[in-house]
Amino acid sequence: MSMLEVKGLAVRYGRHEALHEVSINVAEGETVVILGANGAGKTSLMNAIAGRVSPFSGSIRFLGEEIDDQPSHDRVEAGIALVPEGRGIFPGLSVRDNLKLGGYPKRARENAGSTMERVLTLFPRLAERLDQLAGTMSGGEQQMVAIGRAVMSAPKLLMLDEPSLGLAPIVTQQLFGDLERVRQAGTSMLVVEQNVRAGLKLADRGYLLTAGRIVREAAAADLQGDPDVSRAFLGGLEDAVH
């Protein structure tokens, strides 16, 4: 059974249709990447799953349960954690408080102590800077805070929207190494990424999203070097100009 099952999802902003009949699924323990150019609808898809935008039609099931009507904070409680584009951390709070807030869901509270240890082992840099205000850190470190905070909620499904955005190539490489370790720990992941190579290297499977439609689904290895993928990105550039 799929952990996450999205069926026929449509998202509209006024008359603009950002997603059209999108169906994807993520299995338990699987890492899935959504590839697509700017404006293809990747962020809309993530936001719809997290409950930050209401779909126009379609259904979203998580662990067999329909979650379409759940507000976003309840979806976090159910086990979906989103690291949004722009990270969504609390810049005015310390790194420690940001991480503690990650453990806010009831589900995560019991093991908060051991999860915190795990996060700090994963990101030793954060352990050195627990008292620093999150907003004063570098972009890469803020991304670590955002991911660490999401891991703190002991998610069943970790969603990352463009984790490499705005990061230097070396930092991106490091970040994907960290994500690989999160994956190996058994967390299911849904990742949106413009960095095709890094995204496919991390994922088991991938979808290609073009102008709000899923045009291709294949194992990550098969998508590497696929002409459809490179074409989608070039075509996507035209779509990006609405």
Place this chain on the structure above:
Amino acid sequence: MFFSTLLFGLVLGGTYALVALGLTLQYGISRIMNLAYGDLLIAAAFLTMLGFTSYSVLPPIAMLLIVPLGFVFSYLLYLFVLRPLVRRAENRAALEIDSILATFGLLFVMQGVMLLIFGGNIFGYSWLDNAVDLFGVRIATNRLLALALAILLALGLYLVVTRTRLGLALQAVANRPESAPLVGINVEQVAAYAFALGGAMAAAGGVAFSMIQTFTATSGTALTLKALVIVIMGGVGNLPGALMAGFALGITETFVAAFIDPGLTLAATYGIFLLVLLIRPNGLFGKAAG
């Protein structure tokens, strides 16, 4: 003279700080500009007076009942009057205008009810007004008690905000409300608690206020304005800021009254306020952005 003025300033500042803490919770976290804030405070002052003069309930004992009452009243007010405004507001500016209009109406309702019951006279009661000697200064016992209550309540609030789960959620919502749902925080619920907690502080402030000052059914408006000045000086939503600004204003007012002219206290208050707005619009302790 200097030391006694400082002590009186601390007493006044303690009440101000208490009052401003509540308003900064309501404005900074619930995003409700509550113009009826001071009237809740005065209602608490009337209740305290009534309890003391008619039923001989001592003010600190009355506080144990009035503070939870302020909490429940404000919680229900949020649920039934303000939450509908929050839900329909398209953005923060719209909510600000709606909440100002709604609580402006509430202000008149509350003042009307109090005028109806108590009339327009000046009220007050005397309890523990015997003077004690403190480091060579003669000061009324009730003033010292009011200061002690203010410090105790501020400390309690500080512990709630820094040591509890709700407190952490309050800080998160104050810092970035749009990010709070990402960690599973129900922002609407937290906003309701923050508003109720603010009402509890107003009620506590009212009890302390009634012990050291006289008041009328319409005194609330001036208190709301003063609390707002302190909140903005301290930085909206900034609890330590409100605390410091409250004490600073209390001390300034007593010094101006003692050494320059009592008629100038209000002018001094707003003079400082203007200065802060011009030089540090995010408050004395506010961050430049975010």
